[in-house]
Amino acid sequence: MRDLPNIAFDNSYARDLEGFYVPWAGSRAPAPEVLRLNAGLAAELGLDGPSLASGPGAAMLSGGTAPEGAVPLSMAYAGHQFGGFSPQLGDGRALLLGEVIDRLGKRRDIHLKGSGRTPFSRGGDGKAVLRPVLREYLFGEAMHALGIPTTRALAATLTGEEVVRQDGPEQGAVLARVAASHLRVGTFQFFAARGDVEKVRQLADYAINRHFPKVADRDDKYLELFRRVRDSQAALVAQWVLVGFVHGVMNTDNTTISGETIDYGPCAFIDSYDPKAVFSSIDQHGRYSFGNQPPIMLWNLSRFAETLVDLVNPADSDDAVRQLTNEINAFPSHYQALWLKGMRAKLGLFKELPGDLDLANDLLAAAEGQGVDYTGLFRALGVFVRGNVMPVRALFADPGIFDGWMERYLRRMRDETIPDTTRAAAMDRVNPIYIPRNHLVDAALSAAAAGDMEPFDRLLALVSAPFSEQADAEDYALPAPESFGKFTTYCGT
Helix, strand or coil: CCCCCCCCECCHHHHHCCCCEEECCCCCCCCCEEEEECHHHHHHCCCCHHHHHCHHHHHHHCCCCCCCCCCCEEECCCEEECCEEECCCCCCCEEEEEEEECCCCCEEEEEEECECCCCCCCCCCCEEEHHHHHHHHHHHHHHHHCCCCECEEEEEEEEEEEEEECCEEEEEEEEEEEECCCCEHHHHHHHHCCCCHHHHHHHHHHHHHHHCHHHCCCCCHHHHHHHHHHHHHHHHHHHHHHHCEECCCCCHHHCECCCCECCCCCCEECCECCCCCCCECCCCCCCCCHHHHHHHHHHHHHHHHHHHHHHHCCCCHHHHHHHHHHHHHCHHHHHHHHHHHHHHHHHCCCCCCCCHHHHHHHHHHHHCCCCCEHHHHHHHHHHHHCCCCHHHHCCCCCHHHHHHHHHHHHHHHCCCCCCHHHHHHHHHCCCCCCCCCHHHHHHHHHHHHCCCCHHHHHHHHHHCCCCCCCCCCHHHHCCCCHHHCCCCECCCC
């Protein structure tokens, strides 16, 4: 098709990692139509927005037609899912269309999700439906606006067919998403589980050259690869926890080597502060609860370390295990330092003082069980710093619990000669007003499924500028009403 979008692909994964994927073509959609295009992201990638939004563009973005230079492929990987190991998972409903070099010189994957069956589909139809596609679009843009590394949606494309799901037929859709790469811990596990050390080495070298090229010539490059992934994932999970995000499905196949958030299936943001918050319908035991995310990431990284033993020291596995164990053991303190740095910023604290960790933890302990809106708490503290204590006290069922902590907070702020206005302004730059509140997301996706995109577009606009108060948006900053009830998310397909 001559009028397909002209994209300058440079497909290193296909070129350098033969045997790590299956070349594959997506299913042809009967009537593809680009429902929403991320024009800003398209521009970052150096792509022509109108061309992508055209009929031929929709054919490409739905997976049925590959433009010149694309090498569509289905990636192989394994993974621990809720603690149980599956030796073969892979892209069961997705294709890596190709890679582009963006305007900043960074390599980015263009990946299609919901483009049909692949050799890894395991009995599934390989399709996706509109609501989860829009959900991932919305959450990816919200996380990006919050400054959190994430995959992002390039487009949501309707396929023109109905896809049968548990609740009946739904509109078929394909998500085109962009990532620094789709390398996962599970990609390493796929070959390590088969005892193919050379494939693991080939993959590790590729990951280093793609994401950490400055360490390629080091003698300890494989150990340094682990350190870099550990540090990026510690930073990522700290950022999740600081904004109240629950990933919901932290399997090793959803743990990226790039340190980006991937897969927004059963995710959610907490309203009331609760470290045990779980939203996923299949997380019956709270494995991936809000407060359990740091130790789960440590567990996932331990599985990654296992795949690198034969690379770190081929001659002495005991020594390799010792070195990797030392690096694993550094995760908790590294994570805590990153989280505390973020909490200082949220509390408007500029110095690093010994009591800050207790101060931060005690605020959360005071909020637990009090029905305190987590996001609203930190914005209200900014109001308190400006001189009005009423909004933050009103968040607590028993305001006296807050009062005891408040006296300590006031003493701590007096340790710094920072003007109140400066402190409050700094807090507002890191504490969002607008997040994808569960009741708002639910309403927006239901409206979209019924053909009304206005609630989705309104919510997307707000979460894309989360720190700035916007007119007539007061309700978007509030937690769900009691009538909304317990919110449950699903691994949507």
